[in-house]
Amino acid sequence: MSSDPPGFELPLRLFLAFRVLIDELHAELARQGHPDARPMHGFVLQAIMRGGDTAVELGRTLGVSKQAAGKTVETLERLGYVERAVDPRDTRRRVVRLTARGFDMLERSARIFDDLRGRWAAELGEERLRALEADLRRVTPPDVFRLDVPGWFGGQ
Amino acid sequence: MSSDPPGFELPLRLFLAFRVLIDELHAELARQGHPDARPMHGFVLQAIMRGGDTAVELGRTLGVSKQAAGKTVETLERLGYVERAVDPRDTRRRVVRLTARGFDMLERSARIFDDLRGRWAAELGEERLRALEADLRRVTPPDVFRLDVPGWFGGQ
DNA sequence: CTACGATGGTCAACGTTGTTGTCCATATAG
DNA sequence: CTATATGGACAACAACGTTGACCATCGTAG
Numbered sequence: 001m002s003s004d005p006p007g008f009e010l011p012l013r014l015f016l017a018f019r020v021l022i023d024e025l026h027a028e029l030a031r032q033g034h035p036d037a038r039p040m041h042g043f044v045l046q047a048i049m050r051g052g053d054t055a056v057e058l059g060r061t062l063g064v065s066k067q068a069a070g071k072t073v074e075t076l077e078r079l080g081y082v083e084r085a086v087d088p089r090d091t092r093r094r095v096v097r098l099t100a101r102g103f104d105m106l107e108r109s110a111r112i113f114d115d116l117r118g119r120w121a122a123e124l125g126e127e128r129l130r131a132l133e134a135d136l137r138r139v140t141p142p143d144v145f146r147l148d149v150p151g152w153f154g155g156q
Numbered sequence: 157m158s159s160d161p162p163g164f165e166l167p168l169r170l171f172l173a174f175r176v177l178i179d180e181l182h183a184e185l186a187r188q189g190h191p192d193a194r195p196m197h198g199f200v201l202q203a204i205m206r207g208g209d210t211a212v213e214l215g216r217t218l219g220v221s222k223q224a225a226g227k228t229v230e231t232l233e234r235l236g237y238v239e240r241a242v243d244p245r246d247t248r249r250r251v252v253r254l255t256a257r258g259f260d261m262l263e264r265s266a267r268i269f270d271d272l273r274g275r276w277a278a279e280l281g282e283e284r285l286r287a288l289e290a291d292l293r294r295v296t297p298p299d300v301f302r303l304d305v306p307g308w309f310g311g312q
Numbered sequence: 313c314t315a316c317g318a319t320g321g322t323c324a325a326c327g328t329t330g331t332t333g334t335c336c337a338t339a340t341a342g
Numbered sequence: 343c344t345a346t347a348t349g350g351a352c353a354a355c356a357a358c359g360t361t362g363a364c365c366a367t368c369g370t371a372g
Binding site: 117141 | 160161163164167169170171172173174176177178181265266269270271272273276277279280282285286287288289291292293294295296297
């Protein structure tokens with residue numbers, strides 16, 4: 001017997017679930033004073049904190065060219081989320097640092113994500129949610145931060 | 157006590173899980189004679205079958221402008237996945253139809269997705285996988301096809 | 313100390329994929 | 343018959359990625 005759900009439903013649900021969380025995050029972030037934050041920005045700010053402190057390094061972490069990383073940093077700088085300073089030990093490097101506003105966005109994001117997770121826990125039960133997270137960990141690569149996200153969708 | 161996992165892990169895992177499936181799908185599709193298929197194409201072909209039989213209609217279904225939908229159809233036509241014919245009842249309309257190759261890709265995709273789901277079932281157990289699918293259904297909108305996917309990520 | 317290769321950063325040109333605005337042909341309603 | 347709505351195409355533009363070229367600076371090997 002094969003009363004299994006069709007395989008194509010799984011990726012769709014995974015993507016929709018992801019979208020639901022991200023969309024609610026940004027709706028809430030907009031309400032809390034960060035209307036310009038885009039889905040990428042949070043990832044990039046996180047990436048900056050974990051060792052990607054120059055454009056080149058950031059590009060490597062994110063899996064894009066240094067030029068693309070540079071443009072993104074420029075955008076984040078314009079939005080007031082990061083600032084750049086010259087490294088006194090190596091005047092070629094322009095060190096990227098989160099501003100207070102950048103940290104604020106990251107903290108709010110963390111709190112909102114925790115809140116959203118709490119809502120799912122209320123809906124599904126903490127047990128089931130933990131099981132879901134554990135299962136997802138088993139089918140995904142361990143390093144959560146190697147997303148290679150930029151525009152991997154699309155492309156003709 | 158709050159030994160709950162941080163909330164930000166959930167969206168990341170959902171996205172990574174989605175990516176794993178899609179990447180493996182396209183690696184396998186490439187092996188099976190569809191190296192040019194892109195993640196979007198499958199969705200669009202599906203959308204064409206469920207009632208989006210002109211560029212305008214397709215644009216509405218996908219949540220993009222009719223011009224963008226037209227360009228996508230053009231690409232799919234160039235790749236041999238769809239063909240266009242004039243509607244004899246309304247000579248303004250250019251009806252989009254899947255070619256044999258288009259159906260072939262869709263059928264292969266369905267089989268590959270079923271196979272991937274089977275692998276997850278072997279890894280997690282059929283019970284857990286069903287529970288995971290059931291849980292995802294509870295936290296996502298019922299209409300799976302209203303993705304609004306095109307480039308909703310990114311944007312500076 | 314100097315010269316050279318490696319590295320960080322920027323500028324420029326281009327490709328892809330979306331957008332809006334405009335226009336034309338055709339269908340349909342009054 | 344005429345006016346409005348609709349399908350479709352063309353053009354210009356924007357966002358975001360790419361590659362290639364170039365410059366300044368660092369580190370090291372002679």
